[in-house]
Amino acid sequence: MCEVRHGMDAVATPSPDAVLIRRTMTTILPIADEVTSHFYALLFVRHPELRALFPPAMNTQRDRLLAALLTAAEHIDDTSVLVDYLQHLGRGHRKYGTRPEHYPAVGECLIGALTRYTGSVWNDEMEAAWVRAYTTISQVMIDAAATDEEHAPPWWMAEIVSHELRTPDVAVLTVRPDQPYPFVAGQYTMVETPWWPRIWRHYSFASAPRADGLLTFHVRAIPAGWVSNALAHRARPGDVIRLGPPTGSMTVDHTTDSALLCLGGGTGIAPIKALLEDVAEHGVRRLVEVFYGARTSVDLYDLETLLRMQQRHSWLDVRPVVDRYGSVQLPGVIREYGPWNEHEAYLSGPPGMIRSGVDALLAVGVPSERIRHDSVEELVAAGY
Numbered sequence: 260m261c262e263v264r265h266g267m268d269a270v271a272t273p274s275p276d277a278v279l280i281r282r283t284m285t286t287i288l289p290i291a292d293e294v295t296s297h298f299y300a301l302l303f304v305r306h307p308e309l310r311a312l313f314p315p316a317m318n319t320q321r322d323r324l325l326a327a328l329l330t331a332a333e334h335i336d337d338t339s340v341l342v343d344y345l346q347h348l349g350r351g352h353r354k355y356g357t358r359p360e361h362y363p364a365v366g367e368c369l370i371g372a373l374t375r376y377t378g379s380v381w382n383d384e385m386e387a388a389w390v391r392a393y394t395t396i397s398q399v400m401i402d403a404a405a406t407d408e409e410h411a412p413p414w415w416m417a418e419i420v421s422h423e424l425r426t427p428d429v430a431v432l433t434v435r436p437d438q439p440y441p442f443v444a445g446q447y448t449m450v451e452t453p454w455w456p457r458i459w460r461h462y463s464f465a466s467a468p469r470a471d472g473l474l475t476f477h478v479r480a481i482p483a484g485w486v487s488n489a490l491a492h493r494a495r496p497g498d499v500i501r502l503g504p505p506t507g508s509m510t511v512d513h514t515t516d517s518a519l520l521c522l523g524g525g526t527g528i529a530p531i532k533a534l535l536e537d538v539a540e541h542g543v544r545r546l547v548e549v550f551y552g553a554r555t556s557v558d559l560y561d562l563e564t565l566l567r568m569q570q571r572h573s574w575l576d577v578r579p580v581v582d583r584y585g586s587v588q589l590p591g592v593i594r595e596y597g598p599w600n601e602h603e604a605y606l607s608g609p610p611g612m613i614r615s616g617v618d619a620l621l622a623v624g625v626p627s628e629r630i631r632h633d634s635v636e637e638l639v640a641a642g643y
């Protein structure tokens with residue numbers, strides 16, 4: 260869910276390779292499902308040993324490959340953004356068991372699928388552009404994984420030490436990682452359960468780093484959500500889950516003392532709570548206003564915790580916002596308060612809330628560089 264932004268070094272005129280790569284992407288976008296299915300079919304027929312690295316059901320995986328390709332194509336000339344993104348991707352692939360020797364196999368099948376589905380658009384020049392791009396992409400990912408290997412494990416095992424069902428479908432889980440887990444409040448990770456091997460889902464940390472090393476997650480069981488249902492309804496203390504590395508840039512900037520405006524929708528309140536703990540621990544007094552939105556008052560499952568924090572800290576204001584008669588209230592309600600133009604804004608919740616929240620904040624004068632949230636594309640793909 261790390262937000263990929265346009266860097267300052269983006270060039271105005273695209274390079275010849277960027278033009279060719281984007282032309283391929285435009286051609287395949289309307290038939291993206293077929294292209295990715297064909298890619299995986301080629302990969303698993305030619306390299307059956309790689310099948311075990313992927314989840315049994317491939318639907319989310321297909322979207323992820325395409326999302327990664329689109330991101331790479333979009334930023335192909337924007338070296339610093341692209342390298343950051345690919346390094347993150349390379350490090351994240353360690354938990355899947357990806358090895359350097361797997362990359363050429365993937366590249367060959369990717370080009371095979373593109374050749375087949377781009378028809379007359381494909382030519383030698385385009386193939387050469389893809390080979391160059393893929394060689395660079397894979398090298399950056401391989402190098403990032405190798406550097407990461409020197410100081411971090413590919414994953415962490417974490418034992419569930421407490422499991423509390425706060426509503427019929429929201430659970431608060433606390434886990435103890437098997438080795439120190441360094442992260443920053445506001446970040447998130449990927450979680451795999453023992454019941455659905457190789458299916459990873461994103462969850463934000465619901466607390467700032469603690470002296471006892473424990474981590475907390477808020478999980479809503481969503482219909483047909485395998486991992487979320489297992490975590491909410493099946494997991495018990497003593498069960499062991501697997502965690503990927505921490506990631507995400509929705510963190511507090513401690514170089515300023517500007518006030519914070521936080522919008523948390525549903526379980527999106529989890530990283531907001533972590534941010535509040537971070538501000539409290541930092542000791543610098545800065546005003547924080549939290550709008551905590553939910554469909555019903557029962558869904559405000561963490562309100563008591565937030566109100567207790569508010570009692571302890573005079574700099575904190577928490578406002579619960581419940582939808583009325585099925586009509587969404589959360590982002591719109593900020594217009595009744597403010598002004599917000601000097602605030603750092605943090606948004607966390609469903610993709611629709613983040614999109615309309617960004618619009619509402621821009622409309623009341625918060626500049627875009629002061630609005631932070633995780634990537635909406637990844638939230639949609641995550642499916643929680």
Ligand SMILES: NC(=O)C1=CN([C@@H]2O[C@H](COP(=O)(O)OP(=O)(O)OC[C@H]3O[C@@H](n4cnc5c(N)ncnc54)[C@H](O)[C@@H]3O)[C@@H](O)[C@H]2O)C=CC1
Nearest residue numbers: 463524525526527552553554587589607608609611612643
């Ligand atoms: N870092 C992040 O951004 C995190 C995001 N999430 C996401 O938050 C969501 C939480 O799901 P639930 O608890 O079921 O939330 P929900 O669907 O019950 O909605 C929570 C709040 O968001 C508002 N909302 C929902 N859709 C909206 C839209 N289209 N426009 C404006 N407001 C909207 C609702 O009115 C409600 O106040 C999940 O999609 C999860 O992926 C969860 C944790 C962290």
